[in-house]
Amino acid sequence: MSVLWTFRVALSLALLAFGQIPKTKLIIDTDLFSDVDDAAALLVACGHPIAAPIGVMINYPSIYSALAASSILGYYCSSDVPVGLKRPYSNETFFDTWSYRLGEYASKVAYNWRHNALMPWGDVSSAWDPVELYRKLLSEADDHSVTIASIGFLDNLAELLSSPGDIYSPLSGHDLVKAKVEELVIMGGAYPCGYEYNFYGNNAPATALVVNNWPGPMTFSGSELGATVYSGARLTVEGPVGDPVKAAYRWYTGYNMSRSSWDPLTVLYAIEGRDGRNEWLPGNSLYPQKYLKLQMSETQAGDFLDDFYLDTATRAARK
Numbered sequence: 001m002s003v004l005w006t007f008r009v010a011l012s013l014a015l016l017a018f019g020q021i022p023k024t025k026l027i028i029d030t031d032l033f034s035d036v037d038d039a040a041a042l043l044v045a046c047g048h049p050i051a052a053p054i055g056v057m058i059n060y061p062s063i064y065s066a067l068a069a070s071s072i073l074g075y076y077c078s079s080d081v082p083v084g085l086k087r088p089y090s091n092e093t094f095f096d097t098w099s100y101r102l103g104e105y106a107s108k109v110a111y112n113w114r115h116n117a118l119m120p121w122g123d124v125s126s127a128w129d130p131v132e133l134y135r136k137l138l139s140e141a142d143d144h145s146v147t148i149a150s151i152g153f154l155d156n157l158a159e160l161l162s163s164p165g166d167i168y169s170p171l172s173g174h175d176l177v178k179a180k181v182e183e184l185v186i187m188g189g190a191y192p193c194g195y196e197y198n199f200y201g202n203n204a205p206a207t208a209l210v211v212n213n214w215p216g217p218m219t220f221s222g223s224e225l226g227a228t229v230y231s232g233a234r235l236t237v238e239g240p241v242g243d244p245v246k247a248a249y250r251w252y253t254g255y256n257m258s259r260s261s262w263d264p265l266t267v268l269y270a271i272e273g274r275d276g277r278n279e280w281l282p283g284n285s286l287y288p289q290k291y292l293k294l295q296m297s298e299t300q301a302g303d304f305l306d307d308f309y310l311d312t313a314t315r316a317a318r319k
Contacts, residue, residue, distance in 0.1 A: 029046055030152050037259055047076065073118060138180040177214070191224065230309050
């Protein structure tokens with residue numbers, strides 16, 4: 001069966017802070033490079049009281065993507081979270097050839113917050129190979145305890161599924177995922193049908209391999225979910241001086257401008273979005289699949305994210 005899952009993005013920080021809900025072991029697989037909402041998604045993962053990020057995989061092969069992720073993690077007190085970077089990598093930077101309005105931010109965040117980074121400026125030699133890091137983290141985890149949030153291309157996940165046993169586990173990638181992963185949450189596609197860049201823009205065969213062969217529950221966050229949920233502008237105006245995600249939004253969108261919220265909504269669901277209503281739809285899938293719809297308005301969801309960004313940035317600035 002496939003599932004249409006409707007959820008209300010809601011959070012009681014006071015309740016969660018007192019430990020009444022178990023922490024979500026989270027791996028984020030991100031194309032942090034050409035859109036700034038990936039940076040906001042890392043902020044959400046680092047700032048959420050029940051999130052326990054255990055790894056960040058970069059699926060766009062730019063050294064600045066890994067360096068920027070390293071700087072953001074370090075700033076938000078998550079310097080123990082390892083980073084994997086897709087090979088072969090380059091020193092490519094983003095340039096907006098579509099609208100000529102959006103600015104590059106990854107290299108700037110990486111350089112200006114290099115003192116917070118997990119790796120030296122310009123040197124990504126310590127970044128893990130994503131498949132090796134996946135296999136290490138999953139082999140060390142309890143069964144069905146890890147949630148993966150894919151907010152970019154699916155190359156790393158496709159290679160993980162196809163990987164053989166190694167020093168970390170004798171299991172194949174397929175069987176390791178089946179044993180250890182509770183849920184895969186994918187920002188990709190358009191529902192009930194359509195085209196979306198994460199699925200077709202880089203490696204469509206990798207997308208097909210993951211979607212058709214993933215041995216466990218999958219939840220899809222489509223382009224329609226976050227496209228009109230705007231967030232980030234308040235952070236650029238009200239956020240503390242010295243916050244890297246605030247700076248990223250300023251460099252990318254300009255002062256006091258918001259951006260669609262595809263990735264932070266996806267990560268938010270991956271962490272705590274299971275309290276919702278579901279409606280079963282006909283299907284024959286061996287493993288349950290569902291896609292997300294907002295139950296609150298786009299404005300309410302955007303306001304929630306803006307409040308969350310500011311709260312996390314303010315707390316980080318005090319440390």
